[in-house]
Amino acid sequence: MNQPRTVRELVEWLVSSIHEGVWLPATPLPPERGLAQQLGLNRSTVATAYLELQARGLVDRRQGSGTYVRGDLWGITPDWPRYMERAAFRPLAPIARQIAEARQQDGWDFSEGDIGSDFWPLDTLEHLLADVELKKVLGYENPLGLPALCEAVSLEMKRHLDVDVDPGSVLITAGAQQALYLLARGLLHPGDTIAIEKPSFYYSQALFQSSGVRLVPIPMDKDGILPDALTQLIRNHRPSMVWLNPTYHNPTATTLSLARRHAVVALCSTWNLPIVEDDAFAHLRVAGTPQMPPPLFRLAEQSSVLYVGSLSKIVAPGMRIGWIAGPRAIIARLGEIRRQIDAGTPGLVQALAAGLLASSLWPNHVEAVSHALRDRRDAFHRALWGFAGLGATWTPPAGGLHFWLNVGGSVPDHVRLQWAVNVGVTYAPGRLYGADDGFVRLNYARLSPGKAERGLGRLKDAINGEAVL
Ligand SMILES: Cc1ncc(COP(=O)(O)O)c(C=O)c1O
Known part of the structure; x- marks a missing residue:
């Protein structure tokens, strides 16, 4: 089905997504604002569609916690969550899901772990x-x-x-x-x-x-x-x-x-x-x-x-x-x-x-990446100057793809990440790796220096709590 544009199309899209198991019974639908952003719609379009789903008996609206696919739809589908819970693999950590969701938006993604297609041979x-x-x-x-x-x-x-x-x-x-x-x-x-x-x-x-x-x-x-x-x-x-x-x-x-x-x-x-x-x-x-x-x-x-x-x-x-x-x-x-x-x-x-x-050509490729990394790392390091004023500390990396910043403070990582996501920036917080709160991993290689600098400006304000939306 094409990208929904109207309330009617959105309702149809949501109904078929529920039937296809995109969202299982007793699980939440995406927040209205997030779904509106993802689909390029007004929030009111999504709100109206959710009301229509409620009227059709497909979802429950819970005050303060969102819209859930109704649990009693189990009568018509197997109890999939039970199967998934009993299997060997644990679900991803909530912060990993938060990052995966944030990557869907346009903006500045510093969270990835690769050099980016500019450098692929x-x-x-x-x-x-x-x-x-x-x-x-x-x-x-x-x-x-x-x-x-x-x-x-x-x-x-x-x-x-x-x-x-x-x-x-x-x-x-x-x-x-x-x-x-x-x-x-x-x-x-x-x-x-x-x-x-x-x-x-x-x-x-x-x-x-x-x-x-x-x-x-x-x-x-x-x-x-x-x-x-x-x-x-x-x-x-x-x-x-x-x-x-x-x-x-x-x-x-x-x-x-x-x-x-x-x-x-x-x-x-x-x-x-x-x-x-x-x-x-x-x-x-x-x-x-x-x-x-x-x-x-x-x-x-x-x-x-x-x-x-x-x-x-x-x-x-x-x-x-x-x-x-x-x-x-x-x-x-x-x-x-x-x-x-x-x-x-x-x-x-x-x-x-x-x-x-x-x-x-292989040794030339390895050498070329090494030089490109130096250029990107140095530009990124210069663009980070504003973070020093926030009391952040870091060491420019001698290899790999990441700057690892200690931004300190008492804000939990998932909250700080959300502040950044609200202004279009995604990064990998230290908690994801088992570090204490207050660390930020930034890929310096993927974005062009100009784009990275603009993203870092936004991130700095967000981390500072200035740009909280
Ligand atoms: C330390 C480490 N090991 C392994 C991997 C997995 O890499 P691959 O893409 O080769 O599976 C990664 C990916 O980021 C990594 O950081």
Whole structure:
């Protein structure tokens, strides 16, 4: 159905959406103002349509809490919420939903976790796509991955990180996120404990919670996790693994120092603890900053570290190409699990990724992104000057995509985010990552410097409480 324009069309649209299960019985419809904004209608049009739904007996209006699809419609549909509640996966945290909803609006989105399409190597990918021999990639492939891509990843890990990995020790995944899923499901039991940075990547936290894995947070400072705190925590909680994102950490952008890397590796070796090294941002060094320290995968006995890489940040997240490098027996086992889940990553994108990594243009692309990041980071840093006046503090990142601001204050993150959303700005609040209230993660790379500067001006006023609507 086309975008509704009149009350009658809107009522029809809402009725069919309820029947299609867009909103289930006993759940709320969107607030009038939000829906009006989303559809480009007057609020009064939405209010009238909601009254009409009430008159037809489809919804209840509850004073102060909105409009709900009537619960007794269950007679005509199954009790879906019960099914969803009993299943393994937890719903997203309310603040994650708040961000997802805010992203729907036009305006300034600083919340995303990728470099943005300005930097995707589209011409190279288009040429490579034209050259893919479909006959060779459309079968049920080896669930470990296309041999050409495993080989290309192994060569890239040598080129970029100076690590030797046999192609047979590489498993291609649908992004780093699926790698984390396979590791959590393949190697951990419900009830296990893992040690993980506080704060940390939201979706890994959500995944562990859904898997029944308990998280114990490792405190961090500007040089990454504190080895002494990790020692204490191992003694107290006996985790079964240590999960780290040591380079250009999400969300804080810090990098674990070389001395601490050695300390963490030694500590985990003493306790015979495996490490998962999530290195999704490894290629995103800002030009002019020091080379990052070697990965834990190089510093430790390789059989004790499972390394996770990704092309999402340096190429494009929609490629959904990531990988795990680790002991061959573990890789083989994870491949068996992968076979059970979805039979492997689509051959077509794997062929594209293999072509890209093997292309003579690849190192130029990595270099070009690094320089572009420097320009965008420096412009963003200049545009942030006004935040210093609010007492905010930050360190310009040496890599990755984010500024991590401590804006302090006593306002809960979800309230402050709503102030920003009201003036058209979205960002990722620290709470999303398990930080205390008062932190703001801003992607500096996606918006042009001019647009970013205008958005930051609005955000500053909103954070200050000046622009609350
Ligand atoms: C630390 C970290 N790990 C993994 C991922 C998932 O990346 P991918 O798109 O490769 O699944 C992200 C995405 O933001 C991330 O920040």
